[in-house]
Amino acid sequence: MTGSLPRADGFAAAATGRSTRRRIVRSVVNLVQERLGASSMAEQVLRTIGPVVLLGPPGAGKGTQSKGITEHYHIPQVSTGDLLREHVKQQTPLGVQVQAVIARGELVPDNLVCDIVAWRLRQPDADRGFVLDGFPRTQKQAAWLDSFLKFEFFDSGKWASWLPIVIRIEVDYNKLLLRITGRRTCPICGSIYNVHSKPPLVDEICDKDGAKLVIREDDRDEVIRERLDTYEHQTKPVAEYYMALGRLVTVDGDQSPEAVSASILKEIDSHACDRVQRNQAKGT
Numbered sequence: 001m002t003g004s005l006p007r008a009d010g011f012a013a014a015a016t017g018r019s020t021r022r023r024i025v026r027s028v029v030n031l032v033q034e035r036l037g038a039s040s041m042a043e044q045v046l047r048t049i050g051p052v053v054l055l056g057p058p059g060a061g062k063g064t065q066s067k068g069i070t071e072h073y074h075i076p077q078v079s080t081g082d083l084l085r086e087h088v089k090q091q092t093p094l095g096v097q098v099q100a101v102i103a104r105g106e107l108v109p110d111n112l113v114c115d116i117v118a119w120r121l122r123q124p125d126a127d128r129g130f131v132l133d134g135f136p137r138t139q140k141q142a143a144w145l146d147s148f149l150k151f152e153f154f155d156s157g158k159w160a161s162w163l164p165i166v167i168r169i170e171v172d173y174n175k176l177l178l179r180i181t182g183r184r185t186c187p188i189c190g191s192i193y194n195v196h197s198k199p200p201l202v203d204e205i206c207d208k209d210g211a212k213l214v215i216r217e218d219d220r221d222e223v224i225r226e227r228l229d230t231y232e233h234q235t236k237p238v239a240e241y242y243m244a245l246g247r248l249v250t251v252d253g254d255q256s257p258e259a260v261s262a263s264i265l266k267e268i269d270s271h272a273c274d275r276v277q278r279n280q281a282k283g284t
């Protein structure tokens with residue numbers, strides 16, 4: 001089994017030669033399909049997108065939008081929440097430290113979060129760019145990110161520029177509240193509905209499995225108000241940091257998800273063009 005093939009599962013040892021062969025053929029087919037897909041999108045693949053920072057309150061559709069960006073440009077999404085969980089799960093040296101902090105009931109300190117983000121951004125799949133979700137959360141982290149990008153991507157000659165494009169998805173507070181409190185989740189399959197914008201066929205019942213829909217604890221009115229206030233309080237300094245540097249772009253999040261997505265891609269595209277012109281001006 002070569003390194004380029006997917007890791008064999010636990011059944012491999014017991015598998016007959018024929019099913020192993022079938023599995024290898026399937027892997028090769030997948031690889032070829034991947035390559036073909038990549039070459040038809042060669043332009044996207046070759047382009048350096050750079051760092052994309054998404055800011056937006058809970059419920060503004062940040063998750064959907066960052067998924068859209070990663071699929072469009074083929075760059076990874078870097079979510080600090082996922083990273084922290086993954087490191088703890090894998091019990092990496094960083095994860096062990098994080099776990100100890102959480103066990104003491106403390107917030108994960110900036111330096112630890114930054115170390116974990118640095119580790120992630122050094123992975124080869126982040127070479128052309130990445131979407132940061134949940135980071136930077138403080139001005140200190142934003143400043144750290146700037147110096148990290150400068151040293152690791154710009155000074156090392158990897159990128160012609162290191163300035164992140166910072167996109168804030170702005171939504172009307174009351175509309176957002178309505179949107180979030182209207183959310184219903186299926187406890188069986190995890191499908192998400194919204195009584196205002198995406199109701200199930202039968203009130204409060206999952207279309208797929210007939211389960212009674214529930215309101216997630218996080219989506220309750222009083223919980224969400226508190227989360228929105230916390231967000232406002234936390235993110236304001238980060239937004240101000242980027243605004244002062246003239247790097248904050250605001251997108252109207254009250255439009256349809258498709259329209260929000262189109263606005264975001266447009267901003268990223270024009271940012272990438274800006275980068276090219278700057279390169280030419282520098283003669284590189």
Ligand SMILES: [Zn+2]
Binds near residue numbers: 187188206207210211
């Ligand atoms: Zn369901």
